[in-house]
Amino acid sequence: QVQLVDAGGGLVQPGGSLRLSCAVSGITVVNFRMSWFRQAPGKEREFVAGIDWSGTFTYYGDSVKGRFTISRDNAKNLVSLQMNNLKPEDTGVYYCAALAGHGDIKNMSGYIYWGQGTQVTVSS
Numbered sequence: 001q002v003q004l005v006d007a008g009g010g011l012v013q014p015g016g017s018l019r020l021s022c023a024v025s026g027i028t029v030v031n032f033r034m035s036w037f038r039q040a041p042g043k044e045r046e047f048v049a050g051i052d053w054s055g056t057f058t059y060y061g062d063s064v065k066g067r068f069t070i071s072r073d074n075a076k077n078l079v080s081l082q083m084n085n086l087k088p089e090d091t092g093v094y095y096c097a098a099l100a101g102h103g104d105i106k107n108m109s110g111y112i113y114w115g116q117g118t119q120v121t122v123s124s
Contacts, residue, residue: 002113003024007020007022009093009118016122017082017083017085019083020094021078022036022081022115029072029079031100032113033051035050035099035106037108038094038120039117040089047106047108051070052105063089064083068081069082093119095114097114
């Protein structure tokens with residue numbers, strides 16, 4: 001059974017930091033590119049950050065460039081998202097997802113496994 005367990009969300013003040021984690025089981029994570037998406041209330045799910053199979057290449061949405069860092073540890077089947085200088089507009093549910101093959105990493109339609117999501121709220 002494939003499981004992606006998202007954790008690390010919470011309430012943080014603007015300018016603060018959070019570190020999200022995605023623990024993967026049931027698949028060999030090195031065979032997948034991995035990403036984080038987020039969904040704010042009333043909005044569509046959007047791409048946040050992605051990482052290739054080895055961790056050599058990373059990709060970011062324009063709104064988080066320079067503030068967020070995605071990383072992976074294939075030996076531990078773990079994907080992380082370090083979020084710094086958080087803003088109220090970063091509020092939403094964050095989802096880890098696994099992409100097989102060579103499709104567009106920013107397009108959610110190609111992802112076959114998803115975590116349950118973790119809530120991030122940025123507010124004073």
